[in-house]
Amino acid sequence: MGKLILYGIDGSPPVRSVLLTLNALGLEFEYKIVNLMTGEHLKPEYLKINPLHTVPTLGDDGFYINDSHAINAYLVSKYGKDDTLYPKDLQKRAIVDQRLHYDSSVLATTGRALTAPLREGKTEIPKARFDALEEVYKTLDLFLASNDFLAGNYLTIADFHVIAVLSSTILLRDVDATKYPKLAGWIQRIRRLPYYEEANGSRMSQVANFIKSKKYTIV
């Protein structure tokens, strides 16, 4: 096996979703920090491997891919001892894919929109952004109505993407366990994964400190 390199930074939820997958698969890899704050993603060396200058990017023996969902699907398909994290069964896979695209089109943007004002140095967050987050919590609770994990009864990469975003959003608005009991239960379940702390939990401190340091009003 060639060398796996993950380019990214801990503050990025999509990067943490890949760290969760790499840890779940027990894979060795190099982690190269790309400091977005100092514009490292815009440097020629990085643009060569990812012209979209986003994180994460994965290098697998000279083959480069970006987008965390594509990366996670590729890693499981190529290196997984079995397919449980990204099932080959067409119907099961379709459900995982729908959750992954829900992340891309709704969840990730809702999370980013919520923290954007703070990252831009503003002190007001529109109430509508919190309402959008509540809608997301409601939808995720619905996905969990009859199963322990987001795409069914087994852990899949869909769970990794969502926990990575939620670990940031709950710093601003917790999941109300009386309103969304399934979602609250799922968060606890994911936190008990043996690699959770290493891949996600321990990497939240900078984000958490940043958010705690900000004074804001909801308008």
Place this chain on the structure above:
Amino acid sequence: MGKLTLYGIDGSPPVRSVLLTLRALNLDFDYKIVNLMEKEHLKPEFLKINPLHTVPALDDNGFYLSDSHAINSYLVSKYGRNDSLYPKDLKKRAIVDQRLHYDSSVVTSTGRAITFPLFWENKSEIPQARIDALEGVYKSLNLFLENGNYLAGDNLTIADFHVIASFTGFLVFLPVDATKYPDLAAWIKRIKELPYYEEANGSRAAQIIEFIKSKNFTIV
């Protein structure tokens, strides 16, 4: 084979991406219109099929699925005579998947930022910044197309269907400058030449294009 039913409406680009896939695969299916303007998507019968009340939704003999990307991947994998529209080769698939998620996370949101206020909030002024964001998408797509005739390489894939379906609307707001984005301009022509393009997308986008033009929007 059981019955395939597609729930949707022509005005929705994701629905049209599924129509392109169904035609490309030469599949028989029922098309049930869900009128979003009349809030048919919020009715109990549709919520049973898709609790997220979005279109498109697919019913494959009792198996319900939402999200156009998941639907298209599923259809090719299950019914395709071969895998060319969604290759099984891991590297090729990873490129298609990245294009599909680029569509989900960038293309559709960039389009929606322009059309949502126009369609649903009665605002006829479009901020220049949103048009600039659209041009950013054109630039990225042109970059993808520098590597092959289609978005994910040398062969047509479902990635092309998703993006062309959005483009029919985009072009009303911002034509593609063929001197700046020659590969993108060539790709649009190439996709329009597909034998099923008119039926699945071209003719079905006409109404939404007229609707956009009727709004007499200005870019400010």
